[in-house]
Amino acid sequence: MAKPNIPDIVVSRLPLYLQTLNHLLREGEEVISSEELSEQVGIPAVQIRKDLSYFGGFGVKGKGYDIIHLIDSLRSILNLNQIWPMVIVGVGNLGQALIRYQGFARQGFEIVLALDINPKIIGTEIAGIVVQDVGLMESELKRSDIRIALLTVPANAAQSTADALVANGIKAILNYAPIILKLPEGVRVANIDPVLKLEHLTYYLS
Amino acid sequence: MAKPNIPDIVVSRLPLYLQTLNHLLREGEEVISSEELSEQVGIPAVQIRKDLSYFGGFGVKGKGYDIIHLIDSLRSILNLNQIWPMVIVGVGNLGQALIRYQGFARQGFEIVLALDINPKIIGTEIAGIVVQDVGLMESELKRSDIRIALLTVPANAAQSTADALVANGIKAILNYAPIILKLPEGVRVANIDPVLKLEHLTYYLS
DNA sequence: AGAAACTTGTGATTTCAATCACAACTATTA
DNA sequence: TAATAGTTGTGATTGAAATCACAAGTTTCT
Numbered sequence: 409m410a411k412p413n414i415p416d417i418v419v420s421r422l423p424l425y426l427q428t429l430n431h432l433l434r435e436g437e438e439v440i441s442s443e444e445l446s447e448q449v450g451i452p453a454v455q456i457r458k459d460l461s462y463f464g465g466f467g468v469k470g471k472g473y474d475i476i477h478l479i480d481s482l483r484s485i486l487n488l489n490q491i492w493p494m495v496i497v498g499v500g501n502l503g504q505a506l507i508r509y510q511g512f513a514r515q516g517f518e519i520v521l522a523l524d525i526n527p528k529i530i531g532t533e534i535a536g537i538v539v540q541d542v543g544l545m546e547s548e549l550k551r552s553d554i555r556i557a558l559l560t561v562p563a564n565a566a567q568s569t570a571d572a573l574v575a576n577g578i579k580a581i582l583n584y585a586p587i588i589l590k591l592p593e594g595v596r597v598a599n600i601d602p603v604l605k606l607e608h609l610t611y612y613l614s
Numbered sequence: 615m616a617k618p619n620i621p622d623i624v625v626s627r628l629p630l631y632l633q634t635l636n637h638l639l640r641e642g643e644e645v646i647s648s649e650e651l652s653e654q655v656g657i658p659a660v661q662i663r664k665d666l667s668y669f670g671g672f673g674v675k676g677k678g679y680d681i682i683h684l685i686d687s688l689r690s691i692l693n694l695n696q697i698w699p700m701v702i703v704g705v706g707n708l709g710q711a712l713i714r715y716q717g718f719a720r721q722g723f724e725i726v727l728a729l730d731i732n733p734k735i736i737g738t739e740i741a742g743i744v745v746q747d748v749g750l751m752e753s754e755l756k757r758s759d760i761r762i763a764l765l766t767v768p769a770n771a772a773q774s775t776a777d778a779l780v781a782n783g784i785k786a787i788l789n790y791a792p793i794i795l796k797l798p799e800g801v802r803v804a805n806i807d808p809v810l811k812l813e814h815l816t817y818y819l820s
Numbered sequence: 821a822g823a824a825a826c827t828t829g830t831g832a833t834t835t836c837a838a839t840c841a842c843a844a845c846t847a848t849t850a
Numbered sequence: 851t852a853a854t855a856g857t858t859g860t861g862a863t864t865g866a867a868a869t870c871a872c873a874a875g876t877t878t879c880t
Contacts, residue, residue, distance in 0.1 A: 417837075423813035427792060441857065450794055453857095454839065461859055469858045470846030487816045505711035506808075511792060515809045555819055556812065580815040582808060586633060586717060588656055596818050598811040602712075602788060603721045605804040606762065607629035609786040610693045612802050613761055623867075647827060659827095660869065667829055675828045676876030 418459045424449055425456065426482045433475050441472035488516055493554045495521040495578070497569050498561035499529050499539050502584060506558060507534045519558070521548055525565075542569075549576040560584045570597075624665045630655055631662065632688045639681050647678035694722055699760045701727040701784070703775055704767035705735050705745050708790060712764060713740045725764070727754055731771075748775075755782040766790045776803075 428449045432440060446453035460466055466481050467473045483489055494512070496503055496519050506512075507519055523542040524530055530541050540548060557578045561569050566585035573581065580596045583589055586604075589597050634655045638646060652659035666672055672687055673679045689695055700718070702709055702725050712718075713725055729748040730736055736747050746754060763784045767775050772791035779787065786802045789795055792810075795803050 415837075419817050420814050422817070423810040424794070426813065427807075427810065428794065431793070443857080448794065450796075452839075454859095455837090457858065458838085458860075465859065467858050468846070469844065470848095470856055472857065485817070486813050487819060488813060492812070492816060492819075501711040501714045505707040508707045511809055512812075515813070517809065517812050556815065558808075579819055580812075582811055582815070587637070588630070588634065588654065590656075596815050598815055600806060600808060600811065601633075602764075602806060603717055603723065604629040604633065605788055605806065606698070606718075606723050606786075607632065607692050607694060607721070608626050609762065609788070609802050609804055610698060611625050611628070611691065613693060613698075613785055621867075649827080658869075660829095661867090663827090663829065664868085671829065673828050674876070675874065676826050676878090678827065 414462050418462055421451065421455075421459055422482055422486055424451070425459075426479065426486070426488075429475055429479050429482070433479065437475055439472045439474055442467070445473070490516070492517050492556055493520040493552065494518065494556045494558055495523065495545075495549065495554050495573070496558040496560060497523045497542060497545075497573065498559065498565075498584075499524040499526075499532075499534065500560065500562075503558075503560040504534055506560065507537055517556070521552065521554060523548075525561075545572055546576050549573075549578070555579045557581050558584070559589075563587050620668050624668055627657065627661075627665055628688055628692055630657070631665075632685060632692070632694075635681055635685050635688070639685065643681055645678045646681055648673070651679070696722070698723050698762055699726040699758065700724065700762040700764055701729065701751075701755065701758075701760050701779070702764040702766060703729045703748060703751075703779065704765065704771075704790075705730040705732075705738075705740065706766065706768075709764075709766040710740050712766065713743055723762070727758065727760060729754075731767075751778055752782050755779075755784070761785045762788070764788045764790070765795075769793050 425445070428445065432448070442453040442456045445456055449456070463481070463485055466478050494517055496506060499507070499522050503522070507522060512519065519537060522534065522537045522539045523545055524539050525542045529539050532539050555578060557573045559566060559570060559581055563585045566583065566587050567589060570581055570583070570589045570591060574591055574595050579594070581589065583597055583599045586601050591597060631651070634651065638654070648659040648662045651662055655662070669687070669691055672684050700723055702712060705713070705728050709728070713728060718725065725743060728740065728743045728745045729751055730745050731748045736745050738745050761784060763779045765772060765776060765787050769791045772789065772793050773795060776787055776789070776795045776797060780797055780801050785800070787795065789803055789805045792807050797803060
C-alpha cells in the first residue's frame, strides 16, 4: 500500500513520532500540539506537520493532535497492525541477546525461528526458541510466512546467508554484519553497525 | 580539528568508505578507482569523489586511489589513530554481548569500564572486564580519559544515566535505549534502535 | 611519440528537503 | 458576542545536497 511518491526520509521519521507518542500516552497525555511534540522528538514542528500531511490531516486546528488517534494512524501507515514474525540467523553473543530482547515483541516483532551453523549451538533453547540447523532454512521458511530476517552471522558469511534468505522469500533484512550487502531490487536492507556510528562520533571529538 | 563547514552527511559516509577500503585491502587490492569503489559501497562515484575532495585530493588522475594511503587519510580525518577507551553502562543481555563483541577492539574502540546497578551483576567478569557499581561512575571516570559511553540501560533509566555521564566528562554517547536523549550542546549522541529500523522496513512490506 | 582511454577534482546546474508565511479553523477570554 | 490566542495544513520560498559536465592530468596502446 506504500504510496511510492512519499520521500523515504519522511517515512523514516514516522517511527520516531510513534515512539514518542507512545511515551506520551503512557504518561497520560491525550492531546498534543506539533510544537510540544517537536520538543520531545527534537524535530521542528513544521516538519512534523508537513510529514504527517503527506498521509492526511490528523490534527484539529487550534487544538492539536489526539494522541490515540495519531498512534492508530501511524501504526496503520507503517503496517504495524499485525505481528511480524522474524527469523534470526547467527546465534552468537549478539544473536542471543537479540532473541532475549523484550523490545521487539513489545512492538509487534516476534523472533519465531533461530538458525545457526554451529553444532554446539543447534538444539539449545534461548527464551523459548530452539535453535535450528541453518541447513533447514529452506524447509522452515517455506512453511512459514516470515518476511523479515535479522542477520547476525560473521561478516564473511553475511552475503551468502543473505542470498539464501532472499532465495527463500525474505523481503527485508536487518543486517548486523559490518559489510554492505548486495541484494536484488525489492529486498530492503537496514544496517546496524555501531562501529560506523562510533567512527562518525570520533570525527567531532577533539 | 573538525572543520565545522563540512556537511555532517559527508562525514557520515567516510566510515563507510573506510570499511570498504579495509575489505579491499584484505583482498590484496592496492589501487581503486572511484567507480570501482562505488560498486562496492553503493554510492555514486562522483559523490565519493566530491566527499573526499572536501578534505583534499587523495587520488591520481587516470589511475585512482592508493588504498593504503586513502585508508591512512580517512583514519586521520576521523581521529582513528588512537585507541578510544569507552565505558558501558548497563550490563544486561545486550551489554554483555557488546562487551564480548570483537568488532570494537578491531577498529580501535575498547570497553575499559563496565557499570551496572544490579548487585547480582556487579563483580562478575565478562571478557576480562569486572563489572563495577554504577555508583562508582564519578570516581572511575574522573581518573580516566574516557570520552565515549555506550548506554545500554533500560529506557526509564537512560536520561538520568546520560545526564550523569555527561556530568562526568563524557562527550559522545552511543545510545541503545529506545528514547530520545536531551543533552547539552557539545555532547554528541548516536542512536541505535532496531525497532525503529524495523518499523521503517515494514512500511514497504505489502 | 602520438593518440586514445581512463580517471580525478570541481564549478555549474539540478533536484530534493527544509523552512517560511499565512489562510483557515478552533478554543478561550472579556 | 466579539476579540484574542492558539494551532493545523500547505503553497511559496529558501537552502542544501546530489548530479552533471568537463578541464586537467595519467596511463596504455600502437
